[in-house]
Amino acid sequence: xxxxxxxxxxxxxxxxxxxxxxxxxxxxxxxxxxxxxxxxxxxxxxxxxxxxxxxxxxxxxxxxxxxxxxxxxxxxxxxxxxxxxxxxxxxxxxxxxxxxxxxxxxxxxxxxxxx
Amino acid sequence: xxxxxxxxxxxxxxxxxxxxxxxxxxxxxxxxxxxxxxxxxxxxxxxxxxxxxxxxxxxxxxxxxxxxxxxxxxxxxxxxxxxxxxxxxxxxxxxxxxxxxxxxxxxxxxxxxxx
Numbered sequence: 001x002x003x004x005x006x007x008x009x010x011x012x013x014x015x016x017x018x019x020x021x022x023x024x025x026x027x028x029x030x031x032x033x034x035x036x037x038x039x040x041x042x043x044x045x046x047x048x049x050x051x052x053x054x055x056x057x058x059x060x061x062x063x064x065x066x067x068x069x070x071x072x073x074x075x076x077x078x079x080x081x082x083x084x085x086x087x088x089x090x091x092x093x094x095x096x097x098x099x100x101x102x103x104x105x106x107x108x109x110x111x112x113x114x115x
Numbered sequence: 116x117x118x119x120x121x122x123x124x125x126x127x128x129x130x131x132x133x134x135x136x137x138x139x140x141x142x143x144x145x146x147x148x149x150x151x152x153x154x155x156x157x158x159x160x161x162x163x164x165x166x167x168x169x170x171x172x173x174x175x176x177x178x179x180x181x182x183x184x185x186x187x188x189x190x191x192x193x194x195x196x197x198x199x200x201x202x203x204x205x206x207x208x209x210x211x212x213x214x215x216x217x218x219x220x221x222x223x224x225x226x227x228x229x230x
Contacts, residue, residue: 031216040124042222043206050216058217090160094216101148101210103162104218 003027004107006091012113019078021110023091030096032074033104034058034066037088046089049074050096081114088112117142119209121221128197129229136192136224138207144168146212149183149190154204154223166190168212197228 007022025032033048035058045058047066055066063085067075074093078085088111092104118141128134140149151163164174166183174181178195194201204225208218 033216035220040222042121043220045217048216088158090158092160101165103150103152103165104160105162106152106160109158 004091004093004105006089006107006110008110009108010111010113012115013078013081015082015114017078017081019081019112019114021076021078021089021091021112023074023076023107024072025074025093025105026072027093027095027105028071029093029105030071031094032068033092033094034064034074034076035090035092036060037090037109043090046076083114086112086114117144117209117211117219119207119219119221121207121224123224124222125225125227127227127229130199131196133193133195134197134226134228136194136205136207136226138190138192138221140188140190140207140209142209142211144211148210148212150208150210150218151181151190151192152206152208152220154206156203160206163192194226197226199228199230202226202228
């Protein structure tokens with residue numbers, strides 16, 4: 001069964017810490033995405049990557065960066081965590097080109113709390 | 116700009132009732148794709164269906180059916196004879212016809228099916 005795995009289900013970090021959220025997919029997908037999900041706001045795209053070392057900003061990239069050194073791994077980095085980054089973070093992947101029309105495959109999410 | 120509106124924030128029904136989740140979209144693309152995802156309490160979004168803008172045929176899958184109407188820019192989702200296992204957050208999403216891989220999600224509708 002194909003999978004997107006997020007390394008942590010729950011995470012608590014302190015304000016100002018550098019935080020790494022890891023996502024690994026085993027489907028050989030070119031595209032990977034990071035969304036954050038907040039009550040009343042739905043899913044908002046932070047960053048996406050369409051190939052190794054390639055990345056594009058989504059709708060809310062401020063305060064975040066990403067890294068994609070290998071095809072299967074896409075990391076979201078909070079350079080200096082703040083309380084307004086407390087949220088559920090969802091990673092997703094999809095095949096390239098028209099493959100995206102078959103939908104994204106999502107991970108189970110990481111619920112990050114910044115105190 | 117693309118936009119997806121799910122006006123119903125929360126819906127509560129009793130088991131065996133029929134329920135319709137509304138989705139209205141905005142896009143300037145002539146070719147586009149619409150999706151529905153289900154997010155159960157476990158957190159992982161599950162792909163349910165995709166419809167293409169050039170195919171307005173409605174679709175039925177078991178207790179699920181989807182009504183796509185370009186004239187009203189709507190893509191509504193009906194669950195017939197709802198069950199407790201249908202309790203989840205449901206997201207409608209839109210992808211434009213260009214090479215952009217991004218899905219634009221609505222804010223989601225929380226469906227609670229009570230026994």
